[in-house]
Amino acid sequence: MIRLSNVSKTYGSGPSAVSALKNVDLHVPHGSIHGVIGLSGAGKSTLIRCVNMLERPSAGRVEVDGQDLTALPNDRLNQARHRIGMIFQHFNLLASRTVYRNVALPLELMHMKSAAIRERVEPLLELVGLTDKADQYPAQLSGGQKQRVAIARALASRPKVLLCDEATSALDPQTTRSILELLQDINRKLGLTILLITHEMEVVKSICHRVGLISDGELVEEADVGDFFTAPATRLGREFLNAFLQLEPPKGLIDRLEETPGPRTHPVVRLAFRGDAVSTPLISRLARESGVDVSILQAKVESIQDRTLGLMIAELIGTADKTDEALAYLERHDLHVEVLGHVQRDA
């Protein structure tokens, strides 16, 4: 539904040129929710704004619904934009228009008659739960309500794609949740393809099917959300995940971690359990069968949409042979095992 091929964006020219996107390839299939996560300044905003040509890429192709937008003249581009809805961090509602007339705006732009506009706007207000606010002005609404209006407005032209530019970043956690639920609902009910950018892992965790990680203008990692939360492929991915899960070995232990095993060291491992492994008492079996002691330093269970993910940081205490055997045992049972380092045995 959305396909970016080798998209680059450079601001300025010569030695002062800044490269905001570098050879980005991205494919968002029909009906999926795709998240792009990254730190501020990584190029997220540029990326999403290239999809509807708010920013023209310096190179590459942008296809939405099979149409190459980079090649379109302005009038055809405006037609194409009717099929791409967009919502923003700061809502961007017109203060001079009521809720109803904000939602009607894209339809007015398409020269629709007011009776036809009414037929479209009323069900949309119902969908976002703001029928009773139709005649109020944005200034009278809360942040969450404003974003609901913006969503209704973005859906008015019956787009096939919805772009969400940090749509929940200005909202409190509770409101964020309700907006995300609404987006998920729309995705399911209307089969709308959603591309969202965010710096919040919570957003990715709650609704995305796939996630891309952007750093310094490059898409460095792409994975299914379940895989990403189990085992990110890149260091940045791990940093995001650890910061989100707050799953780090205790401070005192980090300082003592050594990269290579010595004669008298124990491995410290990060374990990720998925699927059946979550509900199997693997750790106690491990202790019994391999004869190593397991000291659990941190553990938590996360729900990633309809899946459960167990995460643990543990020290495996035993002789080198035994701990190697234990690691092999864990891998055999389909756990994701990462050795974080080794600590000296206590004297």
Added chain:
Amino acid sequence: MSSAMLNLIIKATLDTLYMVGVSGLIAALLGVPLGVLLYVTRPGQVLAQPVVSRILGIVTNIGRSVPFIILMVAIIPFTRMIAGTSIGINAAVVPLTIAAIPFVARLVEGALNEVPPGLVEAAQSMGATPYQIIIKVLLPEARGGIITGLTITVVTLVSYSAMAGAVGGGGLGDLGIRYGYNRFDPMIMLITVAILVVMVQGFQTLGDHLVRKADHK
């Protein structure tokens, strides 16, 4: 006070209102579009035209840099061409309008500049043309600011019109100079000033009221 004097005062007041009203109206009709052009042709705006923007900017600045009293006498030939005469209230309307157009344009440009750029972007994302952005987004969103600008213009025109009166333009300025100053009638001077004060207060109150109605912020 004699009824002749009263008639004089009433006529002068109506003349001032006429000069301010006509020049204000024409200046709004021409100045608002000029202000829109000044804004939308800026680099990065919806109809970015750097050369046009520069030229319009320079012309507008020239219009604004000439002191009104100089402008008034400098364009007398032009005033004669338009109004057929260079004295009287109809003649005064010409320089008043010429002075007010760039004034309005700059204030409108400033008001448009206050519209959050995100709104223009949102409209673009909906496939709005530049014309639609101006009509449906920029002007309605800047309505309060534009009315504020027009109020300032009208108030300025009241004082300019008094200046026009000093060189034979009629109105309250003329009355104040001829009767209040030349004939040294402090009563007339006082009444003239009082009427001007009330007039300015009235315009300002009306403007504020309209801004409040226009703004939903």
